[in-house]
Amino acid sequence: MKKNPMQTLLPYQLSLAAAVFFIASKALAQDEPDVEGTNRPLWEAGVAGFALESPAYPGAADNVQKGLVLPWVVYRGPILRAGGGTFGARMVKTDNFEVDIGFAGSLSANSADVAVRSGMPDLGFLLEFGPRIKYTLARPSANSLVRLEAPLRGVFELQDGVHVQGMAFEPRITYDHRNLFAGVGVSSSFSLMYGDKKFNQYLYGVPAAYATAQRESYDAKAGLISPRFQLSLNHAITKDVRVFGLTRLDAAHLGVNSSSPLHVKNSGVTVGFGLVWTLGRSTRLESE
Secondary structure, three states: OOOOHHHHHHHHHHHHHHHHHHHHHHHOHHHOOOOOOOEEEOEEEEEEEEEEEEEOOOOOOOEEEEEEEEEEEEEEOOOEEEEOOEEEEEEEEOOOEEEEEEEEEEOOEOHHHOHHHOOOOOEOEEEEEEEEEEEEEEEEEOOEEEEEEEEEEEEEEEOOOEEEEEEEEOOEEEEEEEEEEOOEEEEEEEEEEEEOHHHHHHHHOEOHHHOOOOOOOEOOOOEEEEEEEEEEEEEEOOOOEEEEEEEEEEOHHHOOOOOOOOOOOOOEEEEEEEEEEEEEEOOOEEEO
């Protein structure tokens, strides 16, 4: 049976929508470090626009570009949370320790746009779900904090259905400052991205059916995918309009699958920028 074009287009639109939410909310997360006594609106809603250029996956030579404008919502309930790069439920919260369970996501890549993957299945939008531990290591000032985050999540590919693609673990140390200089919020982080055998096979494996004279079959190993360093900046132009940008460096040559024929570049740089226009917010305030 021939597919209705909307059956193909709608999941793609939803994937891009989710990607914009996760990436943009993570870039803006440093605007609200968990400083004791901070009260913020329970919800905010508006419009977000975002543009991103990133390697198709760590170690890829080809980049993917995405851009989108979509409705934007942040929710800061005591349990349900949307923002800060995730959507889910906060299960435990103390002054320095937090446990939540929720979703995160990353962009898709068409194999036709990645030369080394020509003829192989596309890399779909990846939705991650699972628990995350956050522990505040230090509060250097009233507007800043240093925190350890440890998310462990199952990876699900959204493409012609939902497919389990293994597990990912990415412990990170972050430094967030709400107003480091001239009203600019800054966030920097260093993380180590790990995958189990199934997830790494999804990224770097070459099944025999897709092997060619130029691309040998390869069975991926579990372990480190890449160290990552990320820097994000944001600035409020007005009370309701905020711009942000981010850059991320992957050192994929240090990963355990750098010998894969799909791994062709030692490092990769992600660059993104965008704008959030808040059209409304709750009068009720919620303590962070």
